[in-house]
Amino acid sequence: MNKPTPARRIRRAATAPVLIGALACSVLGVPPAAAEPDTTPAWLVTAKVKSKSGRKMKIVEGLTVRPKRSAKVLPVEGYRLTATFGNAGSLWSSDHTGLDFAAPSGTPLLAIDAGVVTEVGYDGSYGNKTVITLEDGTELWYCHQSSQSVAVGDTVSAGDVIGAVGSTGNSTGPHLHLEVRVDGEPVDPAVALAGWGLTV
Numbered sequence: 001m002n003k004p005t006p007a008r009r010i011r012r013a014a015t016a017p018v019l020i021g022a023l024a025c026s027v028l029g030v031p032p033a034a035a036e037p038d039t040t041p042a043w044l045v046t047a048k049v050k051s052k053s054g055r056k057m058k059i060v061e062g063l064t065v066r067p068k069r070s071a072k073v074l075p076v077e078g079y080r081l082t083a084t085f086g087n088a089g090s091l092w093s094s095d096h097t098g099l100d101f102a103a104p105s106g107t108p109l110l111a112i113d114a115g116v117v118t119e120v121g122y123d124g125s126y127g128n129k130t131v132i133t134l135e136d137g138t139e140l141w142y143c144h145q146s147s148q149s150v151a152v153g154d155t156v157s158a159g160d161v162i163g164a165v166g167s168t169g170n171s172t173g174p175h176l177h178l179e180v181r182v183d184g185e186p187v188d189p190a191v192a193l194a195g196w197g198l199t200v
Helices: 006-028 189-195
Strands: 047-052 055-060 080-083 099-102 108-110 115-122 128-134 139-143 161-164 175-182 185-187
Touching: 128 161, 175 189, 185 189
Parallel strands: none
Antiparallel strands: 047 055, 080 099, 099 175, 108 161, 115 128, 128 139, 139 175, 175 185
C-alpha cells in the first residue's frame, strides 16, 4: 500500500472537519447552516459600470428568465418612444437615465408588476413622481405625471392605474419618464422590461 504524500495528507486534513461536521449534523438531526440569500433581482444577471460623458452608469449585460407569478404589463398604452437609456444631449443635465414614453396628457399610467408604493410627490426636474418597489427590491420610477392616484403604503397589482401622463418638472411635452433602479442605481428599463417578457 502506497503511503500518502504530504500534499495528500494536507488535503485530507483540510477536508476532515467539513466531513465530520456534515456527518455530525446528519446524525444529530441538526440542519447545516443556510447559505446567504441572493438578493439580486432575478432578471438582472450581470452589470458593468460604463462611463458616458464622464458619468458612471450601470449597464445591464445579461438576462435570465424567471417563472411568471403574474402577468406584467407595459406602463402606458398608445405611446411612442422618444428617448432611450444612456442618451446624451442638451435636453438633459447628464446622460438620460430612463426610457421616455410619449403619450397624450392624461393617459393612464399602469403598475408594471405587483409592489408597494414607496414615494409619491413632486421631485424637482422629475416633476410629479411615483415610486413602486417590487418584491425583489427593484424600484420603478414614474415621472412627469399630471396626476397621481396612489398613496405611500398602497399595495398595487400589475395593471392598476397609479397616475396619468403629464409634463411636470423638466419636460418638453407630455410623456412618462420611466426609470428602473437596483440598489439606487439606474439600469436600462428596456432590458428590465425584456427580462419580464415585455417588448417596447
